[in-house]
Amino acid sequence: MFLVTRRYRFSASHRLHAPQLSDAENRELYGKCNNPYGHGHNYVLDVSARGPLEDRSGRAVDVEALDRLVSREILDAFEHRNLNAEVEAFRHVVPTSENLGMEIWRRLRSNWTATFPAAWPRLEKIRIAETPRNIFEVRANENE
Amino acid sequence: MFLVTRRYRFSASHRLHAPQLSDAENRELYGKCNNPYGHGHNYVLDVSARGPLEDRSGRAVDVEALDRLVSREILDAFEHRNLNAEVEAFRHVVPTSENLGMEIWRRLRSNWTATFPAAWPRLEKIRIAETPRNIFEVRANENE
Amino acid sequence: MFLVTRRYRFSASHRLHAPQLSDAENRELYGKCNNPYGHGHNYVLDVSARGPLEDRSGRAVDVEALDRLVSREILDAFEHRNLNAEVEAFRHVVPTSENLGMEIWRRLRSNWTATFPAAWPRLEKIRIAETPRNIFEVRANENE
Amino acid sequence: MFLVTRRYRFSASHRLHAPQLSDAENRELYGKCNNPYGHGHNYVLDVSARGPLEDRSGRAVDVEALDRLVSREILDAFEHRNLNAEVEAFRHVVPTSENLGMEIWRRLRSNWTATFPAAWPRLEKIRIAETPRNIFEVRANENE
Amino acid sequence: MFLVTRRYRFSASHRLHAPQLSDAENRELYGKCNNPYGHGHNYVLDVSARGPLEDRSGRAVDVEALDRLVSREILDAFEHRNLNAEVEAFRHVVPTSENLGMEIWRRLRSNWTATFPAAWPRLEKIRIAETPRNIFEVRANENE
Amino acid sequence: MFLVTRRYRFSASHRLHAPQLSDAENRELYGKCNNPYGHGHNYVLDVSARGPLEDRSGRAVDVEALDRLVSREILDAFEHRNLNAEVEAFRHVVPTSENLGMEIWRRLRSNWTATFPAAWPRLEKIRIAETPRNIFEVRANENE
Numbered sequence: 001m002f003l004v005t006r007r008y009r010f011s012a013s014h015r016l017h018a019p020q021l022s023d024a025e026n027r028e029l030y031g032k033c034n035n036p037y038g039h040g041h042n043y044v045l046d047v048s049a050r051g052p053l054e055d056r057s058g059r060a061v062d063v064e065a066l067d068r069l070v071s072r073e074i075l076d077a078f079e080h081r082n083l084n085a086e087v088e089a090f091r092h093v094v095p096t097s098e099n100l101g102m103e104i105w106r107r108l109r110s111n112w113t114a115t116f117p118a119a120w121p122r123l124e125k126i127r128i129a130e131t132p133r134n135i136f137e138v139r140a141n142e143n144e
Numbered sequence: 145m146f147l148v149t150r151r152y153r154f155s156a157s158h159r160l161h162a163p164q165l166s167d168a169e170n171r172e173l174y175g176k177c178n179n180p181y182g183h184g185h186n187y188v189l190d191v192s193a194r195g196p197l198e199d200r201s202g203r204a205v206d207v208e209a210l211d212r213l214v215s216r217e218i219l220d221a222f223e224h225r226n227l228n229a230e231v232e233a234f235r236h237v238v239p240t241s242e243n244l245g246m247e248i249w250r251r252l253r254s255n256w257t258a259t260f261p262a263a264w265p266r267l268e269k270i271r272i273a274e275t276p277r278n279i280f281e282v283r284a285n286e287n288e
Numbered sequence: 289m290f291l292v293t294r295r296y297r298f299s300a301s302h303r304l305h306a307p308q309l310s311d312a313e314n315r316e317l318y319g320k321c322n323n324p325y326g327h328g329h330n331y332v333l334d335v336s337a338r339g340p341l342e343d344r345s346g347r348a349v350d351v352e353a354l355d356r357l358v359s360r361e362i363l364d365a366f367e368h369r370n371l372n373a374e375v376e377a378f379r380h381v382v383p384t385s386e387n388l389g390m391e392i393w394r395r396l397r398s399n400w401t402a403t404f405p406a407a408w409p410r411l412e413k414i415r416i417a418e419t420p421r422n423i424f425e426v427r428a429n430e431n432e
Numbered sequence: 433m434f435l436v437t438r439r440y441r442f443s444a445s446h447r448l449h450a451p452q453l454s455d456a457e458n459r460e461l462y463g464k465c466n467n468p469y470g471h472g473h474n475y476v477l478d479v480s481a482r483g484p485l486e487d488r489s490g491r492a493v494d495v496e497a498l499d500r501l502v503s504r505e506i507l508d509a510f511e512h513r514n515l516n517a518e519v520e521a522f523r524h525v526v527p528t529s530e531n532l533g534m535e536i537w538r539r540l541r542s543n544w545t546a547t548f549p550a551a552w553p554r555l556e557k558i559r560i561a562e563t564p565r566n567i568f569e570v571r572a573n574e575n576e
Numbered sequence: 577m578f579l580v581t582r583r584y585r586f587s588a589s590h591r592l593h594a595p596q597l598s599d600a601e602n603r604e605l606y607g608k609c610n611n612p613y614g615h616g617h618n619y620v621l622d623v624s625a626r627g628p629l630e631d632r633s634g635r636a637v638d639v640e641a642l643d644r645l646v647s648r649e650i651l652d653a654f655e656h657r658n659l660n661a662e663v664e665a666f667r668h669v670v671p672t673s674e675n676l677g678m679e680i681w682r683r684l685r686s687n688w689t690a691t692f693p694a695a696w697p698r699l700e701k702i703r704i705a706e707t708p709r710n711i712f713e714v715r716a717n718e719n720e
Numbered sequence: 721m722f723l724v725t726r727r728y729r730f731s732a733s734h735r736l737h738a739p740q741l742s743d744a745e746n747r748e749l750y751g752k753c754n755n756p757y758g759h760g761h762n763y764v765l766d767v768s769a770r771g772p773l774e775d776r777s778g779r780a781v782d783v784e785a786l787d788r789l790v791s792r793e794i795l796d797a798f799e800h801r802n803l804n805a806e807v808e809a810f811r812h813v814v815p816t817s818e819n820l821g822m823e824i825w826r827r828l829r830s831n832w833t834a835t836f837p838a839a840w841p842r843l844e845k846i847r848i849a850e851t852p853r854n855i856f857e858v859r860a861n862e863n864e
Contacts, residue, residue: 301759
């Protein structure tokens, strides 16, 4: 069994503002991240899949297939975007890195079998670094 | 003589859109960076000052004074901001990293003597990394 | 469930010398780390907490509260300190990175509930990089 | 219990070519990695061992002993080598990073007890970064 | 005036062997880098161009044009290649990083005017990191 | 002409305390760096030499000779040392990174000709990173 991780990057902007809270509560809760004009980050996304060696190729994951999946479902949707304004999932959900992580997880999960129809590899975890100091992980089993 | 460099970070969002150009020209010129909702980056700013050793302290630059200058003039103004909407200098100037570099240079230059009234240290260069792959430098002599 | 990691840094000095061993045994065991005048490192500390999404904030961990805890219990005590001479826990215990990790773990554990009184988030692991080549992790379950 | 990780580096070249496949199948499967003249990488290898604190030393792993093991079994064999031509294990096995990881794992496993004859520390995982974007992990329990 | 730097990566293999020297002299001169089967690196290439702000775009360098130049002249030729066997310039010249730097410099110089026909930007320097510890720079004025 | 840079690392401790100043002045000047028990850093040292291509080897700098020079004059003297107590040059001089840089520069300069007796390569600059945020450079011409 191998854990294979592939790193991707995208730049996006967001504003932390929970629609069900008042302006004052939002300012209290999110501080400068609640700035109405938004701010942005260079996100670093690591996608990790687990699987046994495939005998024919000597590989555990078809990395080109993974790249196509991530490009189509994640990078095309988020790269150089305003997450609040341009991603449907964040119209009514605050785009914290936790919620961004869940959205990425859902997109990869729901398209995984079409990309990897065999029993393996399986999506094991994703890791989002909003900055080098702030890191968020979502793992299989805990979220399904 | 020593060159002393100090590193700072700030996250901000921007949109590349030149007001004197048509929408079609802007899309052609800036591509995805012209996205009307903006996007963002974790900017890394290096400020370099040159000077001789100061005998009393064994230092060439009073780093605490430099930190106060950069915090007040740069970080307080740009950190977690939308550069187009919230920084006066970019109301009518497109916030490319080159123009951002010039704005940072001007702010440091015009407040330098108040912070460092002696002949030394002098502001030598600034370096902005928009991403690890895109780096912009502004140097003294070339811009004064 | 999310794993949220936050990175901190501090610089400190230490000397590896076990009080119950002879000088010769200490030199044999610790080599250049036993140098009587000590040496130092830029330590990088990652603190990881696990928890479910809190509905109101869309976050799993109150990062500001975590920062206050780490600043008060860890950074204020270790930053720019000589670990042997200035940290009570290392008066009679050799400040290897393993023992430093346990001391950090104990300080965070014993103040965790005061900072995070709800069932979640829980302290999951800490990771100390003494240098980029030497990394030490302490995890929950294994040390309680 | 501690997890102690130590980082090593080596530069090597390889060619991905599965001997049981036709030239056309190899080109299809490995793309530019099938280039008959080979190419190369700066591999980064992290070796992680788990164990309790040893009371006498205040350490969990004798890092010098680990260094000697890795130097002798891994670095001496792979550093500045052509993996296909100079490592026996890859004469008939394609040197993907997965197979490279398994070969490193086998070498460390089969020499572990001679280096660490006590119950602890145990080899927990190895991690190979072929490039900063392509990372492969092999863990105990899953491969024994 | 701005200095704009753009970072590229390629993986390649090489062998240091000077054709005009004997086998013994080569072994003496290049040590393990003379290994007849070659070895490899993940090269990091920084290309720096200098120029004034172009008023219309607010940029100093058309980065997309630079990317096309570097892709066509450098990455297509070196990525996943054996430098000795597959790059004409190294058939009779030893592919040290110095010679690799000069070859990259010549390729960029001789195609620069076709890509950037105006007076600016000008190619200022290239920097090749063979590993994070070994760095080579070629600058304008010194090599023309 | 090439600029060749080689990176080295050492860990050391120091205390900033100027002997000609009072305790109060030292505390005021150096803050927490004046802590009487000292603290420490993982220093990163880059040594850069300039020279033309040597025809026989295709190299500009004999890196093995440079390594021997730096090991003997710098690393053996500073690695795992307390700079104040164990380095003669800092008995009466405060070991700021500026003074540390000058001491390294002097040691390399005074032994350069013995190591590199030909006209080239010449020592061009050294760069010391005390932490990733604090960087000090010393250059030829400015200090001779």
